[in-house]
Structure formats: C-alpha cells, structure tokens
Amino acid sequence: MTLPRLLLGTQDGRALTHAEHVGVHGPLPAGDVSAALAAAGLRGRGGAAFPTARKLQAVAATAAAGRHRPVVLVNGAEGEPMSAKDRTLCARTPHLVLDGAQAAAAAIGARRVTVALPRAATDALDAMRTAVHERPGGGPAITVTAVPVAYLAGEESALIRHLDGGPLKPTVVPPRPAERGLGRRPTLVQNPETLAHVGLVARHGAAWFREAGTAADPGSVLVSLAGDVVAPGVYEVDRRMRLAELTGMPAGRGGPRAVLVGGYHGTWLGPDELAGLTLAAEDLAAHGATLAAGVIAVLGPKSCPVRELANVAGWLAAQSAGQCGPCANGLPAIATRLAAVADGRAPSGSAADLDRWTRLITGRGACHLPDGAARLVRSGLRAFAPEVAEHARRGPCAACRRPPVLRVASRVAA
Amino acid sequence: MSRDEVLVLDPIGCAGHGLCAELLPEWITLDEWGYPILRPEAIPPELLPHARRAVAACPKLALRLRALSAS
Ligand SMILES: Cc1cc2nc3c(=O)[nH]c(=O)nc-3n(C[C@H](O)[C@H](O)[C@H](O)COP(=O)(O)O)c2cc1C
Ligand code: SF4
Ligand code: SF4
Numbered sequence: 001m002t003l004p005r006l007l008l009g010t011q012d013g014r015a016l017t018h019a020e021h022v023g024v025h026g027p028l029p030a031g032d033v034s035a036a037l038a039a040a041g042l043r044g045r046g047g048a049a050f051p052t053a054r055k056l057q058a059v060a061a062t063a064a065a066g067r068h069r070p071v072v073l074v075n076g077a078e079g080e081p082m083s084a085k086d087r088t089l090c091a092r093t094p095h096l097v098l099d100g101a102q103a104a105a106a107a108i109g110a111r112r113v114t115v116a117l118p119r120a121a122t123d124a125l126d127a128m129r130t131a132v133h134e135r136p137g138g139g140p141a142i143t144v145t146a147v148p149v150a151y152l153a154g155e156e157s158a159l160i161r162h163l164d165g166g167p168l169k170p171t172v173v174p175p176r177p178a179e180r181g182l183g184r185r186p187t188l189v190q191n192p193e194t195l196a197h198v199g200l201v202a203r204h205g206a207a208w209f210r211e212a213g214t215a216a217d218p219g220s221v222l223v224s225l226a227g228d229v230v231a232p233g234v235y236e237v238d239r240r241m242r243l244a245e246l247t248g249m250p251a252g253r254g255g256p257r258a259v260l261v262g263g264y265h266g267t268w269l270g271p272d273e274l275a276g277l278t279l280a281a282e283d284l285a286a287h288g289a290t291l292a293a294g295v296i297a298v299l300g301p302k303s304c305p306v307r308e309l310a311n312v313a314g315w316l317a318a319q320s321a322g323q324c325g326p327c328a329n330g331l332p333a334i335a336t337r338l339a340a341v342a343d344g345r346a347p348s349g350s351a352a353d354l355d356r357w358t359r360l361i362t363g364r365g366a367c368h369l370p371d372g373a374a375r376l377v378r379s380g381l382r383a384f385a386p387e388v389a390e391h392a393r394r395g396p397c398a399a400c401r402r403p404p405v406l407r408v409a410s411r412v413a414a
Numbered sequence: 415m416s417r418d419e420v421l422v423l424d425p426i427g428c429a430g431h432g433l434c435a436e437l438l439p440e441w442i443t444l445d446e447w448g449y450p451i452l453r454p455e456a457i458p459p460e461l462l463p464h465a466r467r468a469v470a471a472c473p474k475l476a477l478r479l480r481a482l483s484a485s
Contacts, residue, residue, distance in 0.1 A: 172424050324425035325449035360445050366426045
C-alpha cells in the first residue's frame with residue numbers, strides 16, 4: 001500500500017491537466033461503480049461518515065419511484081476556517097473529483113453535476129472550470145458555481161436552498177436531498193474527497209481500496225493539520241497513523257496542550273488522551289471524538305485554550321442562521337458566557353449554566369450546527385478545567401493576549 | 415387498530431408562543447427561552463385528544479403528530 005493516492009502526481013501544487021491525470025491514474029473505466037463501492041466500504045468525507053454506497057442506493061431508489069431524473073451536487077463549500085483539504089484537492093486534481101462525480105452520476109442515472117466551491121477559493125474554481133472544458137465528451141453536463149464563504153454554505157440543505165435562489169439557511173428534514181433536492185430533484189450530495197475516492201475505486205476496485213485504513217473506515221484520508229505545528233497543511237494519511245506522528249510532537253512533555261479533532265464541530269483531547277492515539281474511528285470514539293471532515297488543530301503550550309474556546313464559540317454563534325429558537329438563543333448565551341469566563345468575570349453558577357445550555361441546544365435545531373458546537377464546548381470545558389479555574393481566580397492570562405491560533409475568519413488568498 | 419403517534423416539531427417554524435405547552439403540559443415543557451421541549455415517546459391514548467388540540471392550536475403549524483411506523 002502506497003500513499004498518496006488522491007494527491008498522486010500533484011507535488012508541484014498546480015492542477016493536473018486531463019492528459020497528465022490520465023497518465024497518473026489511467027482512464028476512467030465505464031461500467032457501474034455501485035458494487036465495487038459497496039464492497040469498498042467508503043464513507044463520506046464531509047463530516048458525517050455515512051456509507052457512500054448506501055447514499056447512492058437511496059437516491060437511485062427515490063429517483064426510480066418518481067418522475068425526476070436525479071442530479072449530483074459536489075459539496076466543496078468547505079466553510080470551516082481551518083479546513084483546506086477540499087480546496088487543495090479541487091485545485092490540484094480536479095479531474096479525479098470529476099471522475100468520481102461522473103461514475104456516481106452514471107450509477108444513479110444522473111446527467112447533471114453541480115460543483116459548489118467557495119468564492120474565495122479562486123485556485124480551485126479556476127482549476128475546476130478549466131478541467132470541465134478539458135474533459136472528453138460522453139460524461140454528464142457539469143456546472144461550476146461559486147458560493148459564499150460561510151459555515152452553513154456546506155450544510156447540504158442550506159447549500160441546496162441557496163443554489164435554488166433562496167437564502168443560505170437550512171431547511172427541515174425530511175425531505176432529505178435524496179428525496180427532494182436541487183430543483184426538487186433527488187440529489188446526491190457528496191464531498192469532493194469522497195468523490196475522488198470513488199474515482200479511484202472505479203479504477204482499482206474494493207480490495208485495493210481496503211489496503212489503506214481500517215476495516216470500519218477503509219481507504220486513505222485527507223487531513224488539514226493546523227495550529228501550533230511545525231508544518232501545517234493538507235496531508236493524505238492512513239488512519240492507522242498515530243496522532244503524535246502526524247503532528248510531529250510527542251504526546252506528553254513538550255507536546256501539545258490540546259488537540260481539536262474534527263474541527264469546529266469536533267472534540268478537544270487533552271495530553272492524557274493523546275498518548276498512543278491513532279486516527280482510527282474506534283480509537284477516537286473511545287474519547288468521544290470523530291475525525292469528521294479531517295481538521296486537526298493543535299494548541300501549543302503558549303496558547304490560552306480558554307480564550308481560543310471562547311473565540312470559536314463566538315464564531316459559531318455568528319454562523320447560526322438564527323432560525324431555530326434554541327440555537328438562536330443558546331449559542332450567543334454560551335459564547336457570551338465563555339468570553340466572561342476567559343475574562344475572569346463570569347458569575348457563579350456559570351459551569352451549571354454552560355452545562356445546561358449545551359444540553360438544551362443539542363438535537364433541537366433543523367441542522368446539526370448547534371450539536372457540533374455543543375460537543376466542542378463541552379469537550380473544551382472538560383479538557384481545560386484547570387485553566388478555567390485559573391481564569392476565575394486571576395482573570396485573563398498572559399497567553400490571552402497572543403494572537404489566536406484557531407482561525408475564526410476564512411483565509412481569502414491561497 | 416390504533417397506531418402509536420409521536421409529537422414532532424418544526425424548529426424553524428416554531429416561534430416559541432408556548433401555547434402548546436399550556437394545552438399539553440404532561441408532554442410539552444418550555445425551555446428558558448420559551449421554546450418547547452417534547453417528550454419523545456409515543457403519546458398515551460388518553461392524551462391523544464389533548465395532543466390533537468395542541469397541534470391544532472399552534473399558530474405557526476409547527477407542531478405535528480407523526481405515526482410511528484410499524485417496524
Ligand atoms: C454546519 C455544517 C457544515 C457543513 N459543512 C460541510 C462542508 O463544508 N463540506 C461538506 O462536504 N459537508 C459539510 N457538511 C455535511 C453535509 O451536510 C453533507 O453531509 C455532506 O456534504 C455529504 O457528503 P459526504 O457523504 O460525501 O460526506 C456540513 C454539515 C453541517 C451541519
Ligand atoms: S439549528 Fe441553528 S444553524 Fe441550524 S437551521 Fe436552526 S438556527 Fe440555523
Ligand atoms: S404553539 Fe407552536 S409556535 Fe408556539 S411554542 Fe408551541 S410549537 Fe412553537
């Protein structure tokens with residue numbers, strides 16, 4: 001088993017032309033990818049880790065039962081500020097993503113593919129548009145669309161509503177996109193990385209795919225490594241890899257203060273939890289974490305985790321669409337209180353309030369944004385209990401004045 | 415034969431009037447911001463008429479009864 005797979009041949013950072021792409025990976029075989037995909041056990045790389053073969057089946061089934069031909073939506077919105085893997089993938093190997101979209105479209109009987117990328121990701125947009133023109137005939141009709149830079153731009157129902165001319169706000173489920181999505185058609189929504197893996201499974205099959213990763217979560221995975229690390233960036237790794245190896249830091253002394261696994265709907269892990277930890281789903285689940293969309297953010301010993309937590313909570317509150325009562329009220333309450341905690345001016349009973357509010361917002365929104373925010377805050381309060389107590393005694397610490405490590409605005413330039 | 419029914423809420427539609435909680439306090443409480451918290455279990459038969467009344471009274475049509483599938 002050798003890596004990289006997805007990023008093969010892209011070392012110089014520019015987009016592979018179609019000829020180069022075929023030179024690296026070989027041509028995309030015709031034929032139905034469904035059986036190979038089911039055997040491969042690929043799970044979605046956009047955060048929820050849903051089995052991709054089952055999603056294809058669901059869309060194909062609703063399409064067969066109705067009058068509308070299904071469509072494919074490539075969800076490259078990547079609104080999470082610390083994530084860069086989809087942009088990197090689309091900017092460097094757009095044809096592999098499009099191959100996956102084409103194979104998936106053929107499997108479900110779709111003839112149209114829409115690729116959504118953030119407005120700020122000009123490199124990915126350019127590469128994708130060029131790739132669409134380069135592709136040989138016979139594939140689906142492909143449209144590339146720039147979408148706003150916002151956390152909710154990647155939430156599938158909000159993205160669909162926006163692309164159909166509405167506001168960038170989630171809708172209630174059901175109906176799911178598989179039942180009624182873009183233009184009311186059954187819609188297969190997949191992350192670009194998921195589709196790039198589909199493009200490889202179509203070529204090399206399930207056994208090859210399973211040579212990387214674990215039985216529960218096979219294949220390689222892209223991670224966005226960020227924060228206080230020597231070499232931040234996007235890496236393609238095997239999930240059996242140890243976190244310490246990925247970050248290049250030991251798990252104990254001289255290592256990180258904490259690691260955020262799974263980005264801004266993820267889980268904070270403290271030094272005690274990091275020893276020996278791998279990226280395998282079973283390993284992470286033992287600490288209540290998932291890899292989600294692959295963001296791994298490291299906080300070094302010189303940063304203030306309480307301040308960072310308050311900053312991110314503030315950003316998440318600002319990303320809420322404000323449509324659902326518990327989310328619209330709870331997230332600002334949590335963020336304001338966390339800022340007070342960091343400033344050392346939180347009223348007594350704040351721990352109980354934060355505990356109650358994070359429970360109250362969980363599972364009560366139309367989308368999962370508040371659920372992820374609650375997970376982040378609860379795990380942070382657990383991992384940073386000593387620092388929280390310290391701030392209550394002495395107010396802001398020296399590290400509070402450092403520029404934040406965790407990004408709370410999107411990068412505009414590449 | 416009667417089927418089990420559960421209450422479901424459209425969180426976007428709900429405006430937190432709290433009328434539903436007044437009509438069905440056994441099943442619906444309000445959180446500190448005035449938004450309903452529903453018990454997830456099937457409604458017992460004796461409460462069903464009250465549940466229907468709460469559903470009908472919601473000014474936002476945000477509350478529904480959903481039949482649990484047999485499986
Ligand atoms: C707040 C929020 C933000 C999301 N952002 C993204 C995103 O940027 N990209 C993405 O692929 N999925 C994102 N998702 C998940 C999508 O709704 C959807 O599950 C995913 O695109 C499905 O693709 P997959 O099965 O290939 O992972 C987000 C979900 C939520 C709740
Ligand atoms: S849960 Fe929050 S972010 Fe999601 S739709 Fe409701 S208000 Fe918007
Ligand atoms: S009556 Fe309707 S709008 Fe009012 S709180 Fe209940 S569900 Fe929400």
